[in-house]
Amino acid sequence: MSTARTERVLVTGASGYIAGHVIKLLQEEGYSVRGTVRSLKNEAKIKHLHNLCPGAKHPLELVEADLDVESSWQPAVKDMTYVVHVASPFPLELSVNEDELIRQAREGTLAVLRACANEGSVKRVVLTSSVAAVDYSPQSNVIPLTEENWSDVTKVDAYSKSKTLAEKAAWVFVKDLPEQKKFELVVINPAFVQGPVLHGSSCTSIVPIKRMLERQMPMLPALNFNIVDVRDVALAHVRAMTLPEAAGNRFICSNVNLWFSQMALLLDAVFRPQGYNVPTCTAPKLILRVASLFDKSLRSLLPQVGVVHTFDNSKMRQVLKVEPRDVRDTIIEMAHSLIQGGFVKTTPGYRGPGGPEERQLYMAVKL
Numbered sequence: 001m002s003t004a005r006t007e008r009v010l011v012t013g014a015s016g017y018i019a020g021h022v023i024k025l026l027q028e029e030g031y032s033v034r035g036t037v038r039s040l041k042n043e044a045k046i047k048h049l050h051n052l053c054p055g056a057k058h059p060l061e062l063v064e065a066d067l068d069v070e071s072s073w074q075p076a077v078k079d080m081t082y083v084v085h086v087a088s089p090f091p092l093e094l095s096v097n098e099d100e101l102i103r104q105a106r107e108g109t110l111a112v113l114r115a116c117a118n119e120g121s122v123k124r125v126v127l128t129s130s131v132a133a134v135d136y137s138p139q140s141n142v143i144p145l146t147e148e149n150w151s152d153v154t155k156v157d158a159y160s161k162s163k164t165l166a167e168k169a170a171w172v173f174v175k176d177l178p179e180q181k182k183f184e185l186v187v188i189n190p191a192f193v194q195g196p197v198l199h200g201s202s203c204t205s206i207v208p209i210k211r212m213l214e215r216q217m218p219m220l221p222a223l224n225f226n227i228v229d230v231r232d233v234a235l236a237h238v239r240a241m242t243l244p245e246a247a248g249n250r251f252i253c254s255n256v257n258l259w260f261s262q263m264a265l266l267l268d269a270v271f272r273p274q275g276y277n278v279p280t281c282t283a284p285k286l287i288l289r290v291a292s293l294f295d296k297s298l299r300s301l302l303p304q305v306g307v308v309h310t311f312d313n314s315k316m317r318q319v320l321k322v323e324p325r326d327v328r329d330t331i332i333e334m335a336h337s338l339i340q341g342g343f344v345k346t347t348p349g350y351r352g353p354g355g356p357e358e359r360q361l362y363m364a365v366k367l
Helices: 017-028 043-051 068-075 100-120 158-175 204-213 230-242 259-274 285-292 297-302 315-317 329-341 355-363
Strands: 008-011 031-037 061-064 083-086 124-128 184-190 193-196 224-231 250-252 257-260
Touching: 008 017, 017 043, 017 230, 031 043, 061 068, 061 100, 068 100, 100 124, 100 158, 124 158, 124 230, 124 259, 158 184, 158 193, 158 230, 158 355, 184 230, 193 204, 193 230, 204 259, 204 329, 224 230, 224 329, 230 250, 250 315, 257 259, 259 329, 259 355, 285 297, 329 355
Parallel strands: 008 031, 008 083, 031 061, 083 124, 124 184, 184 250, 193 224
Antiparallel strands: 224 257
């Protein structure tokens, strides 16, 4: 545990998956942290936040702020030195209104930035974007993708479009600020974030591993994602907040690519002996097309079947000094957190994390 610091940090969307890890790390490093939530009345969603870092030098402060209510952000950023803007809408349904999603992401980001510009105490804002803003079109043939790449909004889905337009709007906003209101901007572009879940609220990141452990599908779609550990993403945010050389840059946070079938093999090695029947076979695309008629979540994934996007994380490693941890640890530790957190049912044979012997077992799985 570090010594207490005088700098104050605002983390938006405090009850979110990434934000929880950012808050935990900031508190461990001695910062005074304020987090925003949409409602302080939702006790089930926020109670755990006060226990992220036992022995924190400063207790976590929570305030209400909503991306759709611009006036809520001025009091939220008051007296803050840094702002880590993680909150952003994420579509849980295929039927999401594209224009509304884009409006929420763009205008919500600008509302936070306007409040920071008007406050005067804010030195730097770290914005959580996504590799979806780097290039996530199925037609992309750039290998590997770097921070110089941007998604073509005419060729990507609604979520990718919203992240791209929100990030571009942020860069333009900061560039056009008058000198007396200027602050520094850094953008973090994470790949598919996995790793231990800290909280009791559900998030979209848990879906693949949850479905595999519960065998919600007998076969797996041929999907490939670049996986990055949520703890590495949190560390990247904290480093980006203070390192002088990070100012004015975007950083891809990525590690290695895995097919769903490879994730399943890792899970199978550890959890099948504990009573979890993990599917390991890949479904032909024709079967997926038929299944998508009955499963809306599959329909939105069809364009990405068989597609591989690779990313260059050298900037993250060289500037932010973040060395990604082994992806095998990321997958297995997330699975245990889902079982222990009640997201996945505990089988009679579940033994809990197995220590060095278990790690030796899954590290032997060839990816």
